Amino acid sequence: MKKKKWFIILLYFFLCVTGFGQDAASLLQKVKEKLGKINDYRATGIMKTEASFLKVPEANVTIYYKRPDKLKIKNEKGISLVPKGALSISLSNLLKGNYTVIDAGARAVQNDKLKIIKLLPLDENPDIVLSTLYIDANKALVTKAITTTKDNGTYEVDLSYGKYIAYALPDKAVFTFNTKDYKLPEGVTFDYDDGTKKKTKSAVSANKGKVEIDYSSYSINQGLPDGVFK
């Protein structure tokens, strides 16, 4: 009787773990299928860059994407300082390669129940150490991704969807990244000292940066030459 009881308990745990694992994998598969509809896109939008040591105007940018992992953010009328790791605003880049899918539970955010899935790369020497995805299971949409890299710290991407939800393309992407201290010797810059005390110029913390892209339009699967990404 006792043996039977233990067998039932073990079976229950086994079914739970494998069942959830399959659930997470199938949800991820749904997300991939949705993203798989896109071979390339050209999007326009407004990019705002925020970091404690940067004073950059809003820029009208064009974002080019081509499967599997090409992404380019271009300011057609000027210079854009694009943070390293910004490739992760394209989810297809995060979901490529081999990894183990781990179900990390669920969380309710503003009436939506989000499934949390962690991706552990199987490669020997991956750049990305761990990715955590927050997925709206009902819509099969990733709303947040946290990526921990080997060399460049942790990136976070928050995605909001609207007009292009059918293609899983966001209307707004907020990319948060780590920055290092910035300081140049005064003997190099010869700044004009106007006598005022310096104050923090940004709402973001000293070692964090933020890039916000508000997409205004997408042109999907129209074909893009590789030259765009050079």
Add this chain to the structure above:
Amino acid sequence: MWKLLKIELFKIFKRPRTYISFGAIAAMILIIQLGLKFDGKSYLQLLMSGISDSFYVPYDMILNGYLVAFVILNTLLIQVPLLIALVAGDAVAGEANMGTLRLLVTKPVSRTELMLAKFFASVVYTVLLLIWMALLALCLSMLFFGTNDMLVVRNDVMEQISRNDVLWRYIAAFGYASVALSTVAALAFFLSVFAENSIGPIVSTISIVVVLTILSEMKIPLYDDTVKPYLFTSHMLAWKGFFYSKANGNGQAIAGSVENMPAILRSLGVLLAYMIAFVTSAIIVFRRKDILS
């Protein structure tokens, strides 16, 4: 007065030494442009070392005519006062040395008019030198390196100015620089009144400007608040203030704005006060001077 000014300008531009400054500026600018054309990336890598770990830096786009002109002005506006002193320091002392000063004051013009004409002639020379510098540093750089957004690298912050928001800042900066350099001309002019040959006032002006510039750039807490604000050299760099823009609440640069306009105007006021003080003192001393040469 206009006739006197024309005579003084004629004297300045008749002397070969006047053109040394124009030649020296052209040579310095061309050398810097050439250096940046061939090895600008190394220079930029040094400047951008603070952000290149976190951002992709498009060096080829950043190295454009606007940035090159800023680098040139940064370098030259420390040397140009020396060239201004060459002419302004010679204004009165040069005449004394040649023995023409006594003859000059026998003419039916007041000594004040004579001094004002000499000073304004030095100012005209200063402005022409700046226009020459603007043509070479800005226009030639725009031609050689093209234009794009301008990055201004400061000690603790890096600013980006949209390309269509840059030119008016240069015009304002050159306007300000003409006042700053005219102040140096006024100092050399003032010292020129005391000397019998021009070497003394030229070397004295150069020495004063160099020493005070070093003092202005040093960071000593007690001295920062007490002495530094009163040195005219501390205010000569205020032309750069036109390239510092205001930021909105999210830290984005606001197009067409200047971070601290009242401070620039205050600096302008200090320079004008110095200039008026130097010229007035020079006139007072000259009016009372017993001219023997």
